[in-house]
Amino acid sequence: MAIDPTSPVPKYSQLRDLLLDWIVETGLSVDDPIPSERELGQGYGLSRMTVRQTIDLMVSEGKLYRVPGKGTFLARPKIEMSLALASFTEDMRARGYRPGAQDLVRRVLPASGSTARAMGLAPETPVHHIERLRTADGEPMAVERSNIPVDLAPGLDRHSLAGRSLYAVLEQEYGIILDSGEQTIEAGVCDPADAKLLGLPQGSPVLSMRRRSFANGRCVEMATSRYRADRYTLHSRLDPRR
Ligand code: GLP
Structure with missing residues (x-):
């Protein structure tokens, strides 16, 4: 041609x-x-x-x-992002990658107004604020920031999440099994801090995700994640129109 x-x-x-x-x-x-x-x-x-x-x-x-x-x-083919209520660990394993997590921030904070509203909490309810760099085969893939009400997982800040699955800790230590969730995904660009963590030039494209996960009707986690757009793609099956 x-x-x-x-x-x-x-x-x-x-x-x-x-x-x-x-x-x-x-x-x-x-x-x-x-x-x-x-x-x-x-x-x-x-x-x-x-x-x-x-x-x-x-x-x-x-x-x-x-x-x-x-x-x-x-370049390597992009990783297909799961649109299920899967953890990063499960998702990466299913795709043949070795998942990893590096703890960046672990703090108990009063929920901000928007976080409290999104999670159905009273203003300033204490939440575990967790920031992690997620890796696949040692390569930085995403920066994830999670908020979890302290009353649901007291002492969570004492569990190291380095190289460990948050969802597995919630399940094994607190008996919390997530049963529903919702997620918004939009295009974004890397701010200087995230660019440094992800090893990308500032302003690189990212997929910005906001997820709320629930167990028995209560919001357990509200997370915002920034995934490298050069390594991730979204794929979803399309069902016939009804
Ligand atoms: C996904 C979600 C995050 C969640 C994470 C848990 O990446 N977007 O909101 O915190 O999974 O993953 P893991 O259990 O591997 O720590």
Whole structure:
């Protein structure tokens, strides 16, 4: 296939599709290099600027990554985010990754107005505020900030969550089995603090999630999480219309 100069589809976008086909046809493996910008420009009769536009796009989509001075390589496929009431640990294990957690902040705080409202608590009810960096195979994936009412899990601040599943601790130590939840996901960008934790340039895209999880009708956790958009994708099954 070649670039069609008469097509209404911009050339950089045509090249993206051609490269995606080429990656499949050649059976390119993760971390294998793709041809240089010069080779691609010559091969497809395109300017370096157009080729760079395509590569920039594919890098921002998480399909390719650049190593300065070395070239451009095929990135790992993105991880599909579960849309179930699963824990990060369960989710990563199910996908063949080794889950991890690094404790960043553990504090008991009075719930802020918005947290209290969202959790159905009286203003300033004490909550465990937990901030963790979540990793998969040792690589930073998400920053998660959870709030859990202290009366539901007294002493939770004494349990280390480094490398441990919060949901497993809630279940094993407090007999709390989450039975329902709701989640909102929206596009966002990394603030400087999260960018540093995730090892990404400031302003990188993230998937911002807000989850409320319940047990027996009571809100157990209200969490906000920022997942790397270059490593995560959302997939959901679509049921027929009723
Ligand atoms: C998901 C949710 C978080 C929750 C976490 C628990 O990532 N988005 O709200 O805190 O799972 O995961 P784990 O039990 O592995 O600590």
